[in-house]
Amino acid sequence: MALAEGTLLAQLLAQGAQEGADLATLRAIAEEGGELAAARALARLGLDDPDAAKDMAELRALLGAWRDAKRSVWKAVVGWVVRIAAALLLTGLAVKFGFWDLVK
Structure with missing residues (x-):
């Protein structure tokens, strides 16, 4: 699942670079980046299981x-x-x- 989130973040960054990055795109990038970082931090702490x-x-x-x-x-x-x-x-x-x- 982290791979899909990382892929989505990469796609949003590419979209932001191509389109001039409107406010909605920048917010989506920030949100996805935050979620990805939180998921990685929880995984490193061993807290990513149910x-x-x-x-x-x-x-x-x-x-x-x-x-x-x-x-x-x-x-x-x-x-x-x-x-x-x-x-x-x-x-x-x-x-x-x-x-x-x-x-x-």
């Missing part, structure tokens, strides 16, 4: 899950740091006010 849309949706879901996991890890780390800091503060206050001797 399952490409499903693959991209799965990749987006995987990326979203990865971001959620990172966010959860950071929340857990911050939570543990706050708990440890609070425990150290309470231990320090207990030692300062002599509650340590009551525990012994």
